[in-house]
Amino acid sequence: MSAAPEQTAPGGTEQPGDVLAEAGERVLEGGVGLTEEQVRRVLALPDERIPELLALAHEVRVRWCGPEVEVEGIVSLKTGGCPEDCHFCSQSGRFPSPVRSAWLDVPGLVRAARQTADTGATEFCVVAAVRGPDARLLAQVRAGIEAIRADGNPIQIACSLGMLTQEQVDELVAMGVHRYNHNLETARSHFPNVVTTHSWEERWDTLRMVRAAGMEVCCGGIIGMGESQAQRAEFAAQLAALEPDEVPLNFLIPNPGTPYEDYPVVEGAEALRVVGAFRLALPRTILRFAGGRELTFGDLGAKRGMLGGINAIIVGNYLTNLGRPAWEDLDMLEELAMPIKELNRTL
Ligand code: SF4
Numbered sequence: 001m002s003a004a005p006e007q008t009a010p011g012g013t014e015q016p017g018d019v020l021a022e023a024g025e026r027v028l029e030g031g032v033g034l035t036e037e038q039v040r041r042v043l044a045l046p047d048e049r050i051p052e053l054l055a056l057a058h059e060v061r062v063r064w065c066g067p068e069v070e071v072e073g074i075v076s077l078k079t080g081g082c083p084e085d086c087h088f089c090s091q092s093g094r095f096p097s098p099v100r101s102a103w104l105d106v107p108g109l110v111r112a113a114r115q116t117a118d119t120g121a122t123e124f125c126v127v128a129a130v131r132g133p134d135a136r137l138l139a140q141v142r143a144g145i146e147a148i149r150a151d152g153n154p155i156q157i158a159c160s161l162g163m164l165t166q167e168q169v170d171e172l173v174a175m176g177v178h179r180y181n182h183n184l185e186t187a188r189s190h191f192p193n194v195v196t197t198h199s200w201e202e203r204w205d206t207l208r209m210v211r212a213a214g215m216e217v218c219c220g221g222i223i224g225m226g227e228s229q230a231q232r233a234e235f236a237a238q239l240a241a242l243e244p245d246e247v248p249l250n251f252l253i254p255n256p257g258t259p260y261e262d263y264p265v266v267e268g269a270e271a272l273r274v275v276g277a278f279r280l281a282l283p284r285t286i287l288r289f290a291g292g293r294e295l296t297f298g299d300l301g302a303k304r305g306m307l308g309g310i311n312a313i314i315v316g317n318y319l320t321n322l323g324r325p326a327w328e329d330l331d332m333l334e335e336l337a338m339p340i341k342e343l344n345r346t347l
Pocket of ligand 1: 085089
């Protein structure tokens with residue numbers, strides 16, 4: 001990973017043949033992700049082929065990632081009042097959304113980390129609604145990590161604090177941060193329609209520094225922000241070029257007060273096609289069910305997604321939208337006979 005990949009034009013030459021048969025050879029047998037053009041064809045599969053797609057995606061994830069599921073909890077250290085204008089985000093201070101600015105104190109962080117570890121999760125992600133961290137925020141993260149360790153909690157700590165300078169990347173490494181989340185959100189060609197206060201390339205630069213410094217890279221996005229099917233395929237290809245350790249897959253929650261408040265919720269069958277297609281594009285990556293899954297899938301769909309290529313989930317509450325209780329997801333994993341990844345083992 002060095003320079004941002006060249007932007008590819010939507011469209012392209014359609015290849016004849018059955019894309020799932022091609023995926024069987026290329027992805028399942030070879031462990032190589034689908035091309036952008038092949039992802040486009042998967043996304044165009046008719047509804048009646050979705051079970052076949054999900055079965056293949058599940059086989060791919062078991063073959064190349066193993067049977068385990070990674071469970072993660074997240075906590076918001078600084079909520080709301082963000083100066084950026086990401087159109088999906090209720091934490092932007094630029095929209096009249098009901099989320100107000102708030103900070104969590106260090107004892108609150110320690111409690112949240114403990115509760116997360118008690119669910120069996122291996123990863124605890126500290127999130128802040130900011131363009132990038134300032135000295136005060138980094139001091140709070142440092143104090144939080146020290147207090148979590150003083151509590152005897154060995155959980156791996158991830159951070160999501162926006163765009164970073166090289167100095168800040170180095171600071172996080174020195175604090176022992178294991179993984180850094182920074183989403184590219186959507187295809188490069190669609191990004192200017194979603195965010196105007198910073199560029200896709202600025203996000204890419206942070207990810208490049210994070211990778212070079214040795215932290216694991218967590219990078220995903222949100223489906224359902226007005227992107228075309230071709231742009232979904234473009235996004236999958238751009239993620240594949242990034243080679244992230246983890247891809248959180250969110251489905252838009254049309255939050256009140258945001259520019260996307262009237263956008264439709266992604267329909268379940270379409271969302272399942274996206275899950276299967278992203279797994280086939282990223283056969284070796286941790287693919288995490290993140291925000292929006294309750295709204296988009298409901299209970300049944302969540303199980304189908306778990307059996308369609310997903311191998312990680314966020315349990316408990318998301319930042320500004322309540323998720324379902326952690327035990328419901330843990331019960332679901334038990335019912336599906338999916339073992340939870342233990343601490344200090346990589347998928
Ligand atoms: S997505 Fe992040 S950077 Fe964008 S407005 Fe929300 S908190 Fe700010």
